[in-house]
Amino acid sequence: MLQSKFSKITLCAATGALAAATLAGPAAATERPEAQMAAAPVVTTEDARETQAATYDKRRYYKGRVISKIPLNVRSGPTRKARVIGSLNPGQHVRIECKVTSKDVVDGNPRWYKLADGKWAWAAARYIENIGKAPHKC
Numbered sequence: 001m002l003q004s005k006f007s008k009i010t011l012c013a014a015t016g017a018l019a020a021a022t023l024a025g026p027a028a029a030t031e032r033p034e035a036q037m038a039a040a041p042v043v044t045t046e047d048a049r050e051t052q053a054a055t056y057d058k059r060r061y062y063k064g065r066v067i068s069k070i071p072l073n074v075r076s077g078p079t080r081k082a083r084v085i086g087s088l089n090p091g092q093h094v095r096i097e098c099k100v101t102s103k104d105v106v107d108g109n110p111r112w113y114k115l116a117d118g119k120w121a122w123a124a125a126r127y128i129e130n131i132g133k134a135p136h137k138c
Contacts, residue, residue: 061095061116063131072128074121078112079104085121098138099125114138 066072066088075082078100088094097114104110109126113135 061097062133062135064094064096064113064128065131066090066092066094066127067129068127072123074115074123076121078102078122080106082122085119088123093131094123094128096128096135099135100138
C-alpha cells in the first residue's frame with residue numbers, strides 16, 4: 001500500500017508540473033516582439049571597435065626601449081634592404097611581437113624584432129633593449 005500511495009503522489013506532482021508548464025507557455029508568447037527587441041542591447045560600430053581593441057590589447061607582447069642615439073629606422077622587413085616605413089625616437093617604448101634571425105647583421109647582432117605599435121614593422125634588435133623577458137621566435 002505504501003508503494004501505491006507513493007505512486008499516486010508522484011503522478012499528482014508530475015501532472016501539476018505539466019499543467020504549470022502548459023499555462024506558462026501562452027503567457028510568455030503573448031509578450032509583444034517590440035518589447036523583447038527593446039530589451040536587447042544595441043551594438044554599435046563604436047562598441048565593436050572597442051571590443052576589437054580590447055582583444056588586440058590582451059595579446060601577449062614583449063616590451064622594449066629604443067637605445068639608439070638617433071631615430072631608429074623601422075622597416076617593412078627584417079633587413080636593411082627593406083623599405084623604411086617610419087622611425088622610433090631614442091628612449092621610446094615599443095611593443096614587440098617576436099624576433100627572427102636575419103642574414104643582415106647590424107653591429108654584430110643578427111636579430112630583428114617584429115613590432116606591434118599600430119602597424120607591423122621591423123627594427124634591428126641591436127638598438128632595442130628588452131624590458132623583462134626576451135621575445136620568442138616568430
